[in-house]
Amino acid sequence: MLFHILHFDLFINPIIGLCFVFVACYFIFKRVESRLQSLPGPTRWPIVGNIPDLAFTRQTYRRLLEFRDKYGDIVQLRLGPNLTVVAVFGHKYLYELLVENGDKTKYRPSWLHLPKKLFEETGVLWSNGEEWSSLRKFTINALKELGFGSTSIEKRIQQEAGHLIKAIQSEGKTETDLKKFIPKAVSNIISVIVFGDRFEYTDEDFLELLENLDYIFTNFGYQQPSIFFSFMEPVDFSAQIISENMKKIKEYCRKQVKWHEETQKKGVVRDFVDMYLEQIGTENGTLSERSMFQIIFDLYAAGTETSSTGLLWIVLYLIKYPVVQTKCAAEIKRVIGLDTTVQFSDKEKLPYVTATINEVQRISTLGALSLPRSSLEDVEIDGKVIPKNSVIIPHIYSAHHDKTEWQKPEEFKPERFIDKDRHIIKHKAFYPFSIGPRACPGKQLGEMEMFIFTVSLLQEFEFKSVIPPDDLDIEGLQTGVTLVPASYTVKVNSRHKITH
Numbered sequence: 001m002l003f004h005i006l007h008f009d010l011f012i013n014p015i016i017g018l019c020f021v022f023v024a025c026y027f028i029f030k031r032v033e034s035r036l037q038s039l040p041g042p043t044r045w046p047i048v049g050n051i052p053d054l055a056f057t058r059q060t061y062r063r064l065l066e067f068r069d070k071y072g073d074i075v076q077l078r079l080g081p082n083l084t085v086v087a088v089f090g091h092k093y094l095y096e097l098l099v100e101n102g103d104k105t106k107y108r109p110s111w112l113h114l115p116k117k118l119f120e121e122t123g124v125l126w127s128n129g130e131e132w133s134s135l136r137k138f139t140i141n142a143l144k145e146l147g148f149g150s151t152s153i154e155k156r157i158q159q160e161a162g163h164l165i166k167a168i169q170s171e172g173k174t175e176t177d178l179k180k181f182i183p184k185a186v187s188n189i190i191s192v193i194v195f196g197d198r199f200e201y202t203d204e205d206f207l208e209l210l211e212n213l214d215y216i217f218t219n220f221g222y223q224q225p226s227i228f229f230s231f232m233e234p235v236d237f238s239a240q241i242i243s244e245n246m247k248k249i250k251e252y253c254r255k256q257v258k259w260h261e262e263t264q265k266k267g268v269v270r271d272f273v274d275m276y277l278e279q280i281g282t283e284n285g286t287l288s289e290r291s292m293f294q295i296i297f298d299l300y301a302a303g304t305e306t307s308s309t310g311l312l313w314i315v316l317y318l319i320k321y322p323v324v325q326t327k328c329a330a331e332i333k334r335v336i337g338l339d340t341t342v343q344f345s346d347k348e349k350l351p352y353v354t355a356t357i358n359e360v361q362r363i364s365t366l367g368a369l370s371l372p373r374s375s376l377e378d379v380e381i382d383g384k385v386i387p388k389n390s391v392i393i394p395h396i397y398s399a400h401h402d403k404t405e406w407q408k409p410e411e412f413k414p415e416r417f418i419d420k421d422r423h424i425i426k427h428k429a430f431y432p433f434s435i436g437p438r439a440c441p442g443k444q445l446g447e448m449e450m451f452i453f454t455v456s457l458l459q460e461f462e463f464k465s466v467i468p469p470d471d472l473d474i475e476g477l478q479t480g481v482t483l484v485p486a487s488y489t490v491k492v493n494s495r496h497k498i499t500h
């Protein structure tokens with residue numbers, strides 16, 4: 001019947017017939033064109049695309065490395081019917097992507113469902129355009145003015161290292177989990193910068209803030225279905241908790257901002273919030289009140305989990321490789337002693353310690369997949385086209401393990417960062433804080449925290465594994481955004497009682 005109608009219509013009406021042929025050709029052409037333009041990648045399932053390839057693992061960075069082995073350094077996946085995801089591997093292509101094409105790829109895919117809802121396209125972590133560039137500029141300047149890199153923040157880190165050591169000592173245990181202490185110390189540095197003061201480690205507000213942040217960090221990741229699809233939100237329970245936790249954190253920020261407004265004195269800038277409020281008050285100020293809560297959240301989120309995970313990785317490698325720990329401690333004892341307060345400028349004088357910290361950052365790569373990027377136009381890398389509006393995953397872990405850049409990259413060898421004159425080597429394929437115009441603005445702060453906290457802890461303690469070091473697991477767990485070490489327990493001995 002249908003055939004008869006069609007046959008009749010096409011026969012008697014050549015215009016309808018031509019339209020029909022034209023539409024059919026168009027769809028066939030589009031399908032062939034998309035196949036031809038497609039970058040290599042695993043076969044897609046109908047409708048869901050490659051969702052099943054990623055959905056059943058939380059070790060996304062490992063799964064992507066398996067695809068790289070099969071399909072090469074630029075791999076394309078399709079999530080659902082429309083969303084294109086492109087993962088880029090190896091130093092050569094990452095440099096092209098993030099630096100040479102940095103202006104094109106500096107965007108976040110802030111239009112993805114869950115990030116759009118949570119970040120409301122504001123703040124510095126997940127926004128784009130004018131909003132992002134003015135907030136980023138403001139943040140970098142504010143951090144500089146508040147003593148970023150100068151003595152005041154350094155002093156606060158040194159003081160906080162003292163609190164951290166006291167907290168570990170007063171627990172009175174010889175075996176402990178440092179995860180109970182390190183995030184509090186690191187988060188207090190952001191608290192000082194943003195709100196002007198630190199919290200006691202037992203403060204209820206502080207503990208709640210850290211618990212909420214921890215949940216967000218351990219659960220916000222590529223494995224969450226509502227990141228990409230709004231219709232999955234009602235069954236994505238972790239997304240609902242993340243949303244609740246973000247509200248609670250912003251509520252806390254609101255209280256702090258109110259207190260700052262009430263106590264602020266003209267011309268006196270105590271912290272980041274004061275600077276921001278002053279800027280809102282000016283005639284040509286470009287910043288909004290709405291962005292303020294988001295940017296405070298961003299600094300806490302980006303500045304707490306990262307540096308504290310970095311420190312937990314450092315201690316893990318120090319107990320896995322006790323010889324390295326002994327060498328670090330000996331260098332510290334010889335050069336600055338066990339009782340002197342360490343300065344950030346001691347880095348050059350302590351090349352073995354600095355090299356050890358670098359090597360831990362390289363081999364563990366806590367920001368293994370960095371943060372996702374996007375581009376508003378097609379981007380060509382070595383003749384291959386990454387389509388516009390794709391979600392781009394810069395696989396930084398692969399650059400840190402790139403066999404063309406590093407000798408035996410799977411081996412832990414701090415010496416690879418030291419030259420024959422005992423100076424630190426700047427490797428071009430080493431970028432734990434990412435590279436290009438969207439790289440981490442907290443790099444200097446993160447480096448300062450990791451150096452001062454590590455040296456201070458090693459001046460005070462000798463750390464040992466409670467299980468044979470060979471049995472310690474060093475495979476990172478991709479719980480959310482970062483690669484974290486599996487939980488471990490350390491024996492803590494006072495170094496002042498040890499005679500080497």
Ligand code: HEM
Pocket residue numbers: 124125126136298299302303304306307310366367370371372432433434435438439440441442443445446447
């Ligand atoms: C070990 C410590 C840290 C590591 C490994 C780290 C790593 C990273 C990475 C890989 C990115 C993504 C950059 C990109 O998209 O290319 C990033 C972004 C960011 N980080 Fe860090 N970070 C650390 C510490 C900090 C600290 C202490 C702060 C606080 C000031 C901070 C603030 C930020 C912000 C605000 C962004 C977003 C920048 C933007 O989108 O423009 N980070 N970080």
